[in-house]
Amino acid sequence: GVANFAHGEMMSLAMYVAVALFAALNLSPFFAIVPVAAIFFLFGYALQKTVIQPFVTRPDHIQFMLLLAIALIMTNGSLIFFGPDARSVRLDYLLESIEVGP
Secondary structure: OOOOOOOHHHHHHHHHHHHHHHHOOOOOOHHHHHHHHHHHHHHHHHHHHHHHHHOOOOHHHHHHHHHHHHHHHHHHHHHHHHOOOOOOOHHHHHHHHOOOOO
């Protein structure tokens, strides 16, 4: 019943990982969806079991503070690691048009 503020941060972090995979391995972000989603599923599951689950029986405001703290840690960690600049990916096939149907 408490809003998980870490969902958005996990998504942003996953996008940064996809961009990093593109920069390091030239792996298209479309193909990186599956491994990055699997990695962040495991990360989210481990986070739930180890950090969040012990707080489920505590009052809502304590859960709220925990999830807000996790979100802040993830946001500031990605700022430290990736920096404040926006990242983009340039792919040749993004400008192509695909005709579907007659």
